[in-house]
Amino acid sequence: MALKGKDPVSGTDLTGHEWDGIKELDTPVPWAARWALWISIIIAALFWVFYPSFPGARDYAKGLLGYSSRSEVVAELQQANADREMTFAPFASQDLEELAADPTLEARYSASISKLYADNCAACHRNDLKGQPGFPNLVDGHWLWSGAPEEVEATIRYGINAQHDDTRIAQMLAFGADGMIEKQQVEEVTEFVLALSGKQHDATAAGAGRLIFEENCAACHGDDGRGGYEIGAPDLGDERWIYGGDRDEIYHSIYHGRQGVMPAWEGRLSDAQIRMLTLYLLWNAEDAPS
Numbered sequence: 001m002a003l004k005g006k007d008p009v010s011g012t013d014l015t016g017h018e019w020d021g022i023k024e025l026d027t028p029v030p031w032a033a034r035w036a037l038w039i040s041i042i043i044a045a046l047f048w049v050f051y052p053s054f055p056g057a058r059d060y061a062k063g064l065l066g067y068s069s070r071s072e073v074v075a076e077l078q079q080a081n082a083d084r085e086m087t088f089a090p091f092a093s094q095d096l097e098e099l100a101a102d103p104t105l106e107a108r109y110s111a112s113i114s115k116l117y118a119d120n121c122a123a124c125h126r127n128d129l130k131g132q133p134g135f136p137n138l139v140d141g142h143w144l145w146s147g148a149p150e151e152v153e154a155t156i157r158y159g160i161n162a163q164h165d166d167t168r169i170a171q172m173l174a175f176g177a178d179g180m181i182e183k184q185q186v187e188e189v190t191e192f193v194l195a196l197s198g199k200q201h202d203a204t205a206a207g208a209g210r211l212i213f214e215e216n217c218a219a220c221h222g223d224d225g226r227g228g229y230e231i232g233a234p235d236l237g238d239e240r241w242i243y244g245g246d247r248d249e250i251y252h253s254i255y256h257g258r259q260g261v262m263p264a265w266e267g268r269l270s271d272a273q274i275r276m277l278t279l280y281l282l283w284n285a286e287d288a289p290s
Contacts, residue, residue, distance in 0.1 A: 091272045091279070096149035099275075100282040113280045116273060120265070129284055134243055134260065139284050142240045144170070144232040147285060151229075153278040159264030160232070167264055170232040175216060176255030183255075185212050190251045196225040196237045197245060 004016040004026070013026040047053070051063040062068075085092075090105065099105055118127060125131050129138040136144065145151045145168065158166045176186040185208075192209030194201035214223060220233040227235035234242065243249055243258060265274055 085272075088272050088276065091275045096153065096275065096278060096282075100149055100279050105279070106283045109276070110280065110283060113276045116269075117277060117280055120269065121277065124262075129281070131242070136242055137240060138281050140240050141285050142235060142238060143229070144227075144234060146229040147282070149278060149282060152281055153274060155262070156277055157264065157266045157274050160262040161259060162262060162264040164264035164266065168232060170260070172253060172258040174255065174257030177257065181212060181216060185209075186251060186255050189213050189217065189254055190247060193225065193236050193250050193254075194247060197239060198237075199245070 004014045006013055007023065007025055010025070015024045015026045017024040048061075049063065050065045051067055052060055053063065054061045088109070090099065117129075124135040125138050130140075131137040141147065143152070145155055155168060158164050158168060160168045160170055173180065175181045175189075176183060181189070188205045188209035189212050190209070191201045191205040192207075192213050195203070195206040213221075213225070217225075220231055221227055221236055222233075225236035227233045234240075239245065241249070242260070243253055265277075269277070
């Protein structure tokens with residue numbers, strides 16, 4: 001058994017513990033620390049009694065005050081939703097064309113709606129709305145199903161080639177890969193499409209490609225290649241290209257086909273939010289109503 005003794009310097013009792021010649025003084029815990037400990041225990045006990053604390057087999061101790069942070073959060077969210085609905089009430093029922101032509105709405109709401117766009121659309125169409133490669137430019141005024149407000153809204157609501165009963169269907173057939181035309185014919189149609197958009201091309205091959213185009217492509221793109229709004233066929237005579245307008249990209253589109261997908265936002269966004277996005281696109285498009 002260790003000898004306790006006293007410290008020769010301070011005269012304080014020793015505990016009898018020693019480590020490498022260092023002896024431990026038997027000094028009590030300061031009174032302030034003891035009081036702080038007991039006070040904290042009392043406060044903790046009061047919290048256990050008045051606030052939610054111990055879990056049970058099927059429930060938990062709710063406390064005498066019945067406080068719940070979940071209830072506070074739910075109430076705050078409900079109030080925030082109510083405030084938002086009131087703020088954006090004009091978008092719920094008014095005519096889209098009238099809303100798009102109202103400059104006061106654009107000035108008041110465009111910045112707010114841009115955040116909705118950034119959260120849901122910018123990943124594909126970019127923050128500036130000009131589109132990633134393979135996704136349409138939304139500000140150039142060139143629309144696949146026209147820029148009429150109701151058509152833009154329908155595209156956002158139902159998507160393209162999406163998992164929705166009313167989705168728009170758009171597919172460019174793989175004319176070469178599926179053996180509908182020969183490789184040489186794909187090359188000739190490529191030259192004709194280049195000619196349509198005023199690009200450098202082989203005139204002889206383009207002349208042959210015209211006949212192939214009329215037989216295989218005009219049903220969707222029209223005899224002049226200017227596209228068809230009814231089926232979402234793009235205009236081939238302008239300088240706007242979703243997948244690129246150089247010779248290699250055009251050849252790839254004709255040979256392998258294209259089938260882009262846009263998700264249907266109905267059910268993910270509210271009706272008012274879909275209409276807000278519609279207006280945001282119309283406000284930023286070159287041919288927006290004015």
